[in-house]
Amino acid sequence: MTDATAPDTSLSLRHFPIAFFAVVMGMWGWVLASQAAVGAGVLPSAFSVNLRWLAVLITVLIFVTYGIKAVLYPSACKAEWRTPPKLAFFPAASISLLLVGTAFLDDAPAFAETIWLIGAIAQGVLALAVVSSWINHRSLEVGQLSPAWFIPAVGNVVAPLAGAQLGYIELSWLFLSGGLIFWLVLLTLVINRLMFHDPLPGKLLPTLVILIAPPAVAFSAYVGLTGQVDGFARILINAAFVFGLLVLIQLPKFRTLPFALSWWALSFPVAALVGATFTFGRLVDLPVYTNIAALILGALTLVMVALVLKTLLVLAKGHFFRPEG
Numbered sequence: 001m002t003d004a005t006a007p008d009t010s011l012s013l014r015h016f017p018i019a020f021f022a023v024v025m026g027m028w029g030w031v032l033a034s035q036a037a038v039g040a041g042v043l044p045s046a047f048s049v050n051l052r053w054l055a056v057l058i059t060v061l062i063f064v065t066y067g068i069k070a071v072l073y074p075s076a077c078k079a080e081w082r083t084p085p086k087l088a089f090f091p092a093a094s095i096s097l098l099l100v101g102t103a104f105l106d107d108a109p110a111f112a113e114t115i116w117l118i119g120a121i122a123q124g125v126l127a128l129a130v131v132s133s134w135i136n137h138r139s140l141e142v143g144q145l146s147p148a149w150f151i152p153a154v155g156n157v158v159a160p161l162a163g164a165q166l167g168y169i170e171l172s173w174l175f176l177s178g179g180l181i182f183w184l185v186l187l188t189l190v191i192n193r194l195m196f197h198d199p200l201p202g203k204l205l206p207t208l209v210i211l212i213a214p215p216a217v218a219f220s221a222y223v224g225l226t227g228q229v230d231g232f233a234r235i236l237i238n239a240a241f242v243f244g245l246l247v248l249i250q251l252p253k254f255r256t257l258p259f260a261l262s263w264w265a266l267s268f269p270v271a272a273l274v275g276a277t278f279t280f281g282r283l284v285d286l287p288v289y290t291n292i293a294a295l296i297l298g299a300l301t302l303v304m305v306a307l308v309l310k311t312l313l314v315l316a317k318g319h320f321f322r323p324e325g
Helices: 018-039 045-072 074-081 091-103 109-136 147-166 169-196 202-226 231-254 261-284 287-316
Strands: none
Touching: 018 045, 018 091, 018 261, 018 287, 045 074, 045 091, 091 109, 091 147, 109 147, 109 169, 147 169, 147 202, 147 261, 169 202, 202 231, 202 261, 231 261, 261 287
16 A cells, blocks of 8 residues: 555554654663663663563564555655654664664674664764754744754764774764764754743653753763763763753653653663763762662663553554544
């Protein structure tokens, strides 16, 4: 059945959202956080291994589902690409591949390198395409801007996590440099939007947590490339802590919000902070940071279990296969 002849029913694969790739990102962020905890002696390796296979299952299901949508309903995918708030989620797919490669780096290096290369190429193309679309889009409004726009920049700084270990040093520096530049630009725009314009709609309020991700991931990527914690690395990790505290203050506002896919914004950024904090504690030999990371990991695990169960419940009701509204 092609896009031209497929019926547009009230319950259809046509409405399966691109934002579902944030679920994949969140799952692999949780996997990497658990691997960091295993390395710190906080978790047994069996937990991380089993979690990784759960993430594989969820990844395959979401990639296949959206792939079928792209074949049957290409116009629906094009419509998402032309919608600025949804456009930023397309690189979540390539970021997910980069995270898969990172998670399998120790156990299956050949597989990890293959997946990482596919993800790196896709991320480079998508990041440039998204930024180009922003530049050439003349109907953008401030109200369309949200922290979700960080996703393309976050993807760039994710690449060096495995890239440095795989030997792609200069390519990793290229991704990290581009990611940091776009992060600083977008950070200025997002803070301006949050401070001087209408508040974020309730549905998008959880995306505030994304503020944590760029500096947290950039720290891990930077120390992976340099092998040391210098002044710049300390700025990055402490920026992540500052944004984490800022988000923590906002959490009471989340209590009355209905569940939506935007709640998955709590997953990857917090997981990235866990991994960065474990790394920082190990490199500076300060156990207090290991304890802080373990505490955040405990909170992350509770959040992830709740997100998975709530998503399955809503998915069973067909909510994600209906038109938005």
